[in-house]
Amino acid sequence: MILKERTKSITHRVLESLNFRMNLPVEEQLKYENQVKGWAGEKQFDFYMSQFHQSGLVLNDLVLNYRDTVFQIDSLFIVNDSIYLYEVKNYTGSYFYKEDSFFTESGYQILNPLRQIDRSVTYLQNVLLRLGYRFPIHPMVVFINPEFTLYSILPNKHFLFSSQVPKHLSALSNQNFLIKQEQLDLAHKLKELHNEDYRPDNLPIYQLGQLKKGILCPICFSLSHTDTRQNYLCTACKHKEIITTAIERSIKEFKLLFPDNLMTTSQIYEWCGKNYSKERIRIILKKNYQSHLSRHMTYYSEKSPSKVPLFDKIP
Template sequence: MKEHTKIMILKERTKSVTYRVLESLNYRMRLTAEEKTNYENQVKGFAGEIQFDSYMAQAKISGLVLNDLILSHRDTSFQIDSLLITNDSVYLYEVKNYAGSYFYKEESLFTESGYQILNPLRQIDRSVTYLQNVMLRIGYTLPIHPVIIFINPDFILYSFLPNKLFLFSNQLPKHFNALSNQKKLIKNEHLELANKLKKLHNENYRPDNLPTYHFDQLKKGIICPICFSTSHIDTRQNYVCSICGHKEIITSVIERSIIEFKDLFPDKPIMTNLIYQWCGEVYSKERIRMILKKNYQNHLSGQKTYYSDKQLS
């Protein structure tokens, strides 16, 4: 057994594939109003999760944390914002970054203007059921405590009977303080559980509701990671954004653009000429080929060479 006196983050938080795809498309094509709203919701949701992470980081809790888990049960995928494994329990956190006034009636959430929001209680109940089954499948029976976090301090909920599953941002310090008073012993079996769940995470999951798009219709060029401009000037080794001044090594810029291409086109073969076009034809094919050879596994198909992720040995 090992005694931990602080949180161990075994899986860091990253932007979801939906966020990454919509972020790219937002600056490379015209999104529909619905797609634009979805993108804005992704931005708000991720900001809320980062805010939740800051609360947890300040807490003196002993536990193991897995963020942004995508697991599967009977061919059904489900997503968990944050999972905290303590000495004797698993805490499943669903983070909502709603702002403004909401009403709770007929077991549903409604905005002030009357729009109905998916009931987070049903959503988290589904996640708990699936997680219990996944844990049973790999041999663990720790109790699961679901918690719905309304992280935005500007969120107001009316017509609502108190529910122990709901926590507001001003209640988080008390919640984490209560957890910090528990025993600090984290057993090896907890670490084994966390690592098994991490291994089950579906890195390649893509939702069915992503926009339809094609390579030819998207704006080409390097997108600045800070201001999302495609305007830049280059020195021999460095890329410099013309708008915000962000500076980056050109090799890093090309590597980042390859990853963006892979996010958008997971089924397209990675080829030197395609990446050359994707980067706006501003960097030589030879330079791009060298980066691909270094970072990816090359394959020969007829007269053409394409690249794929290196297989871990």
């Protein structure tokens, strides 16, 4: 049972948007390419998980806080009173593991994924204790790409290679476990603790005036489109959607890139490339956001969320 689907991180989404709206510096372009590659690897792991997760609870892309520290978990699998923590790496090529360090074939040292996952295990254990749980945690570094080779003197039980993933997940799912209420409550609590608004400090610096205006296609990221009375049509890939949906999506992109800016009708009118009337944009903002009057200006913010039950019960 997947309780939390995978979503792109704020870093990924910001870099993705900037990549098609400005000329990214080389360093930021490399970061974006790494985000795309990492996302592809995680989606491949999700494909395997979708076939073998029936016996447990899956939470993807958790961003959690412990005291003043933020840590991220690629995938969490709760099964049989145990927690399996997966760190997914989409490395390609040949690597060497020696003296607790990772090296590329050309000799460059990279961050040891075992240290990354050990850090996550430490913080997760503390979060579990704070919530009142003592489940054992089994950490696994998943090298998801079949074109990855690791040369090492000794095998490591925490490494899981592409060819081993189906067998590993099948072995877990073939055991007939019942999902207990305690496990479900823990999974919901972890999902509730997920920090979906976390913005790392190393995001690129950019200004509104630097960015191309208009609505990006959600498929090919082109800014070129034509409209009928009701529909937006990308001229590059022929993606079609209702104009209102396209504007709503572009508003969310603006809020992602400029979370501290006041969101006004005029601002969104400019952001959408002046392709749609201010009245049309005002209607969409009024429908989806809370309006505020400040002197001679009306701006919009998120509506207060309605209260819903925190945890579900097993029927």
